[in-house]
Amino acid sequence: MCEIIKEKNFCTCSNCGYVWKTRDDFLNDEEIEIIGYQVFFEALRAGVFLFNHSCKGTFGLEVEKFEDLYDGPIFVERTTGLEECPELCLHEDNLEPCPAKCECTFVREIIQVIKNRKLNANAKG
Numbered sequence: 608m609c610e611i612i613k614e615k616n617f618c619t620c621s622n623c624g625y626v627w628k629t630r631d632d633f634l635n636d637e638e639i640e641i642i643g644y645q646v647f648f649e650a651l652r653a654g655v656f657l658f659n660h661s662c663k664g665t666f667g668l669e670v671e672k673f674e675d676l677y678d679g680p681i682f683v684e685r686t687t688g689l690e691e692c693p694e695l696c697l698h699e700d701n702l703e704p705c706p707a708k709c710e711c712t713f714v715r716e717i718i719q720v721i722k723n724r725k726l727n728a729n730a731k732g
Contacts (some may be wrong), residue, residue, distance in 0.1 A: 644714065682713075
C-alpha cells in the first residue's frame with residue numbers, strides 16, 4: 608500500500624493558520640509585510656526576519672530560508688562596534704541597507720531583495 612506524503616509547505620501563519628505553499632507565494636503575497644530583523648551574531652543565518660500578516664499576526668522566519676535570494680559578496684569579518692559600523696543590526700525595526708563591508712551586510716541585502724520583490728509584485732498588479 609502506498610503512503611501518501613503531504614507536501615511540505617513553506618510557512619503557516621501562527622495566528623490564523625493561513626498556509627503559503629511556496630516561498631514565492633509568500634513573498635508575492637500583498638498581505639505580508641517585512642517589519643523587522645533579529646540578528647543572531649553567532650550564526651547569522653539563524654537570525655530571524657519578522658513579518659506581519661493581515662490577520663494581525665506577527666511571526667519570524669530564519670534568514671537561511673531566504674539566503675539564496677542574495678548572490679553578491681559575503682564579507683568574512685564583522686565590523687560591529689567599529690567606527691565604520693552604523694549598528695543597523697542592533698535596531699530590530701531598521702530595515703535599511705548597510706554601507707559597511709561587514710559579514711552582516713548580506714542579511715541587510717536580503718531584506719532589500721524581499722522589500723523590492725514586494726514593490727515589483729505590486730507594480731505588476
